[in-house]
Amino acid sequence: MIPFTLLSELRGRVEFSDEVPVQVRWNLGDVIGDAGNHAPRILVSTDEWDEKVRSAIADGARVVEVPSRSEGIAQAVDVMRRALRLGEWEQSQTHASLMAYLREEVEEFDEAVRGGDEQEMRDELGDLLLQVLFHAEIASQRGSFDFDAVAMSFVEKMAKRSPYLFDGTHQVVAIEEQERLWELGKQAQ
Incomplete structure (x- = not known):
């Protein structure tokens, strides 16, 4: 555009x-x-x-x-696509080979949360996003799905499990109602 x-x-x-x-x-x-x-x-x-x-x-x-061009998500997807195109190490990775890195990043985020360091939490979430981008790009290269499809799977899940986010609701939804709707949506899948 x-x-x-x-x-x-x-x-x-x-x-x-x-x-x-x-x-x-x-x-x-x-x-x-x-x-x-x-x-x-x-x-x-x-x-x-x-x-x-x-x-x-x-x-x-x-x-x-x-x-x-100033949107972080679009740039992140482009950077990961480029990394897999140009990096020999990245090209050698599989979903399975990346699992240890994903677990490590989850642990590091957990430590950042327990430490209460906002900057560290942001950085560790970036590392987790790198893992999501990496897995999505590997799948994209074999024609399976891409990052946009991953994002849409989140939106679709939220539409089923938290319909109040999509129906024009403007007031706070009680926890009990959220839990009930979440379980209903989960059972419907």
Whole structure:
């Protein structure tokens, strides 16, 4: 998506890095006006590591990132995808080989909670997220599921077990009712 506020700035010679889908190129061609050969160059990319992008940045190009680029989850998924593409160690891992690391990270998070150190808890949750991302990317590479599917499985579970989160409820739900609904949802699975 192109933020509406950027549309007025998009005038120039448009170039694309290789990974940009043809459909996007066609659609952007309808939106971005070409101001002739002397117009500024606009490089459209979804890959900050692409050679064209790195070269343009090195040459002092102005970088405009859409808001989603500043979202941690999207960046985390991209970093893990890149790690599995470029790292030999990462490529050698399996769900089973990563289990010891997952257990270790759970223990470290437990220690951080018991220690009451907020920064340490945040960092250890990041390490746990790394494990979830890693397992999801391994599955994605074999065509099974990806991180988005994992996230949606959470949403689907919550919809079944905590329907008040999805039905417009605005008041606090009592613990007893939460537990009852959770068990009902669990039994329905």
